[in-house]
Amino acid sequence: MATIKEIAALSGVSVATVSHVLSGKKNVSDAARDRVLRAIELTNYKPNAIAKSLRMNKTHIIGVLVEDIRGLPVPEIVDGINQQLEESGYQVLLSNLRLLHKLYNQYEQLSQHTHVINSGIALLEDARVDGIIYVAMHDRRVDGVRQPVNIPFVFAFAQSGEPESVSVTYDNENSAYEITRLLIGQNHRQIALIAGHAYSSAAHLRLAGYRRAMDEAGLRVPPEYIRWGDWEYHSGVEQADAMLSLAVPPTAIFAMNDPMAAGCYASIMRHGLRIPEDVSVVGFDNQEVASCLFPGLTTVALPNREIGHIATERLLDRLEGRTAEPASITLPCSIVRRGSTMQR
Amino acid sequence: MATIKEIAALSGVSVATVSHVLSGKKNVSDAARDRVLRAIELTNYKPNAIAKSLRMNKTHIIGVLVEDIRGLPVPEIVDGINQQLEESGYQVLLSNLRLLHKLYNQYEQLSQHTHVINSGIALLEDARVDGIIYVAMHDRRVDGVRQPVNIPFVFAFAQSGEPESVSVTYDNENSAYEITRLLIGQNHRQIALIAGHAYSSAAHLRLAGYRRAMDEAGLRVPPEYIRWGDWEYHSGVEQADAMLSLAVPPTAIFAMNDPMAAGCYASIMRHGLRIPEDVSVVGFDNQEVASCLFPGLTTVALPNREIGHIATERLLDRLEGRTAEPASITLPCSIVRRGSTMQR
DNA sequence: GTCTGTAATTTAATCGATTAACTTCTGGTC
DNA sequence: GACCAGAAGTTAATCGATTAAATTACAGAC
Numbered sequence: 001m002a003t004i005k006e007i008a009a010l011s012g013v014s015v016a017t018v019s020h021v022l023s024g025k026k027n028v029s030d031a032a033r034d035r036v037l038r039a040i041e042l043t044n045y046k047p048n049a050i051a052k053s054l055r056m057n058k059t060h061i062i063g064v065l066v067e068d069i070r071g072l073p074v075p076e077i078v079d080g081i082n083q084q085l086e087e088s089g090y091q092v093l094l095s096n097l098r099l100l101h102k103l104y105n106q107y108e109q110l111s112q113h114t115h116v117i118n119s120g121i122a123l124l125e126d127a128r129v130d131g132i133i134y135v136a137m138h139d140r141r142v143d144g145v146r147q148p149v150n151i152p153f154v155f156a157f158a159q160s161g162e163p164e165s166v167s168v169t170y171d172n173e174n175s176a177y178e179i180t181r182l183l184i185g186q187n188h189r190q191i192a193l194i195a196g197h198a199y200s201s202a203a204h205l206r207l208a209g210y211r212r213a214m215d216e217a218g219l220r221v222p223p224e225y226i227r228w229g230d231w232e233y234h235s236g237v238e239q240a241d242a243m244l245s246l247a248v249p250p251t252a253i254f255a256m257n258d259p260m261a262a263g264c265y266a267s268i269m270r271h272g273l274r275i276p277e278d279v280s281v282v283g284f285d286n287q288e289v290a291s292c293l294f295p296g297l298t299t300v301a302l303p304n305r306e307i308g309h310i311a312t313e314r315l316l317d318r319l320e321g322r323t324a325e326p327a328s329i330t331l332p333c334s335i336v337r338r339g340s341t342m343q344r
Numbered sequence: 345m346a347t348i349k350e351i352a353a354l355s356g357v358s359v360a361t362v363s364h365v366l367s368g369k370k371n372v373s374d375a376a377r378d379r380v381l382r383a384i385e386l387t388n389y390k391p392n393a394i395a396k397s398l399r400m401n402k403t404h405i406i407g408v409l410v411e412d413i414r415g416l417p418v419p420e421i422v423d424g425i426n427q428q429l430e431e432s433g434y435q436v437l438l439s440n441l442r443l444l445h446k447l448y449n450q451y452e453q454l455s456q457h458t459h460v461i462n463s464g465i466a467l468l469e470d471a472r473v474d475g476i477i478y479v480a481m482h483d484r485r486v487d488g489v490r491q492p493v494n495i496p497f498v499f500a501f502a503q504s505g506e507p508e509s510v511s512v513t514y515d516n517e518n519s520a521y522e523i524t525r526l527l528i529g530q531n532h533r534q535i536a537l538i539a540g541h542a543y544s545s546a547a548h549l550r551l552a553g554y555r556r557a558m559d560e561a562g563l564r565v566p567p568e569y570i571r572w573g574d575w576e577y578h579s580g581v582e583q584a585d586a587m588l589s590l591a592v593p594p595t596a597i598f599a600m601n602d603p604m605a606a607g608c609y610a611s612i613m614r615h616g617l618r619i620p621e622d623v624s625v626v627g628f629d630n631q632e633v634a635s636c637l638f639p640g641l642t643t644v645a646l647p648n649r650e651i652g653h654i655a656t657e658r659l660l661d662r663l664e665g666r667t668a669e670p671a672s673i674t675l676p677c678s679i680v681r682r683g684s685t686m687q688r
Numbered sequence: 689g690t691c692t693g694t695a696a697t698t699t700a701a702t703c704g705a706t707t708a709a710c711t712t713c714t715g716g717t718c
Numbered sequence: 719g720a721c722c723a724g725a726a727g728t729t730a731a732t733c734g735a736t737t738a739a740a741t742t743a744c745a746g747a748c
Contacts, residue, residue, distance in 0.1 A: 001494070003734055014698045019736060026737090027695060050403065050472050051734035054394045054703050061437070061471075069426070070419045078413050082440040091471060093405070094438040096426040127405075127435060128394050150345070233636050259636050266638035289636045292577050292603050294610035347704055358728050363706060370707090371725055395704035398733050 002043040010043070011035040022047065053128070062315060063093045063124035063132045065117070067141075068100040072287060073304040077135050077156060080308020088316060093129055095120045114144035121148060131315045136160075139201040142167075152318040156311040157304075159328055168311040168329045172202050175300045175333040176209025176254075179282050182298075182335060183252045184217045187344035188280060192225040192250035194239045194260050200231075206256050206284065225250060229260050236263020244271050244279075251344060252280040258287040261297055261340075280341035296338030303331040346387040354387070355379035366391065397472070406659065407437045407468035407476040409461070411485075412444040416631060417648040421479050421500060424652020432660060437473055439464045458488035465492060475659045480504075483545040486511075496662040500655040501648075503672055512655040512673045516546050519644045519677040520553025520598075523626050526642075526679060527596045528561045531688035532624060536569040536594035538583045538604050544575075550600050550628065569594060573604050580607020588615050588623075595688060596624040602631040605641055605684075624685035640682030647675040 136158035155167035196203035229235030255261035261283030286301035480502035499511035540547035573579030599605035605627030
């Protein structure tokens with residue numbers, strides 16, 4: 001591969017002049033410029049980004065740290081980051097911690113998680129990235145994270161409690177409130193909840209939203225209408241089975257994610273009931289499965305792409321010297337209405 | 345951030361000695377080593393990877409080029425790459441072309457696709473990556489791709505026709521054959537096929553496998569038993585609707601992917617029929633939806649993680665100077681049996 | 689013809705590492 | 719005491735760019 005020296009030699013000027021032609025920041029005579037450009041064309045010269053990085057102390061690379069690339073919202077968030085980064089000249093160094101493989105369900109071993117995350121950050125630091133976006137899945141994992149001092153850092157998806165940090169997240173509580181309101185507005189009174197894993201702070205926020213909606217509507221929630229699952233299909237089946245056998249079964253079920261809602265479908269069908277005529281169902285997350293069920297599942301769509309956008313925007317603001325005070329940004333979700341609920 | 349010079353000054357030796365301590369390739373006295381290590385500890389010194397890359401002409405970064413990070417098999421393939429890369433000291437520069445956004449369904453504009461892909465490759469070249477894995481979704485896109493001369497290059501998922509290239513792919517034809525055999529083994533005789541988009545070479549391979557199985561079993565396939573969809577849920581609904589209204593409706597439907605199979609579920613239920621008692625259904629790809637349907641969908645699981653593994657292994661072989669003759673590797677798929685088929 | 693200002697170009701230092709080649713030191717052998 | 723080998727350490731070139739500072743060239747003013 002050609003270097004700037006060879007271009008200089010070929011076009012009979014010094015390396016400085018070649019550099020000036022490339023940067024356009026200094027005057028160069030037309031004659032010299034032409035010869036340089038011709039040499040560049042001829043040799044297919046591309047400046048060595050590594051040398052440039054060393055000299056300029058800037059890599060134009062941002063590190064994107066994810067706990068598991070296969071995690072539901074992650075590809076879309078990363079895609080949002082890429083979209084926002086387009087034309088910016090930055091590239092993405094992806095650090096995939098593979099936490100779900102290594103420590104899946106070991107919720108208690110928080111310090112282990114934190115350790116893996118911090119080594120991931122250290123690796124990105126070593127690579128001299130200009131900034132870091134950490135796509136965090138759980139609020140509680142975020143707290144022990146050591147933010148590097150000199151590298152702009154943004155949390156995406158989950159939220160950091162630290163006041164000096166910037167996070168971009170979505171509104172769990174209010175979305176749960178809204179979708180519960182939707183059921184209430186359809187005249188449902190017996191609305192049951194299948195919660196996610198009790199470890200998850202998202203589950204607690206969604207629970208709070210549900211409770212607020214029920215309270216506001218003056219609807220009492222009997223304890224047997226709230227059951228905890230583990231986010232997986234099968235727990236949806238189990239918990240729905242239990243609820244449908246109640247003396248007063250619910251007329252609507254709010255499952256805290258779509259696979260558990262799909263589990264409800266199975267349970268409801270096995271009980272010989274119909275959706276939505278006998279039981280309405282809503283989910284959360286708007287995974288692909290929601291549009292593949294029959295009837296289509298009404299659910300909450302997270303602003304994943306936008307989380308990626310805004311997180312990136314914030315990061316670029318700091319990288320380009322535009323001031324941006326630390327802040328926690330909470331984006332609204334939207335409800336995707338399909339055919340799984342009906343007026344009572 | 346501390347540099348090697350500062351460490352040298354702090355410990356009263358030359359930079360060369362510090363470097364020798366770090367690399368361990370030259371003799372250093374215990375006394376000097378101790379002082380250097382203490383200085384490193386003290387200042388939290390980490391060698392500048394950029395400077396090292398420049399000097400050594402090696403970045404320890406591999407470029408992973410994907411057409412769309414949200415594409416079904418992509419996250420898992422990337423995860424496989426990461427897994428194989430663990431402990432290797434290589435990091436991943438992710439180049440997400442976002443093709444599905446930009447050129448979705450514009451199948452005819454192959455040259456456009458090729459152009460975007462080649463610019464993606466050029467960007468990775470500019471970044472001086474040591475090697476490239478291109479996770480390609482369609483065989484036909486692969487052909488115009490310009491492989492950089494000096495950078496080891498591996499195709500993953502789709503297959504390159506070029507003899508001098510190495511690709512790691514999976515066995516479409518045989519998997520379709522096997523899952524059709526499964527239905528035939530359950531005594532089905534009327535087995536219909538809902539194909540993917542006619543543009544896709546994967547669809548043609550899967551069709552060939554289906555035909556081979558039917559031929560071998562001496563089963564004639566009436567033309568109305570083969571209908572083309574577009575990989576999406578709704579085309580599954582439509583095509584299944586059409587088939588179920590036939591004078592002799594099929595007793596089993598093979599949908600070429602899981603969303604279309606889910607569409608069959610909807611159509612079958614709306615016709616008042618049961619799965620699998622009245623109609624058996626099988627899919628392909630083993631997406632999450634397959635385990636969220638009721639009954640669970642029997643389908644073909646692609647070896648995505650392993651594709652990532654092997655592609656990475658091949659690449660590392662070449663990067664570390666182990667010889668690896670160019671070859672096209674085709675991995676087998678496995679059938680995931682759930683409850684959507686039954687003996688006739 | 690000299691002076692001056694500006695445009696064009698070059699020189700050389702610099703970023704932070706690696707490493708070949710060289711120097712210095714130490715101890716052993718005859 | 720001369721010689722040598724090997725260990726320990728240093729010097730300085732190098733990777734490929736950027737850029738402040740110096741130099742050169744030249745046109746216009748007087």
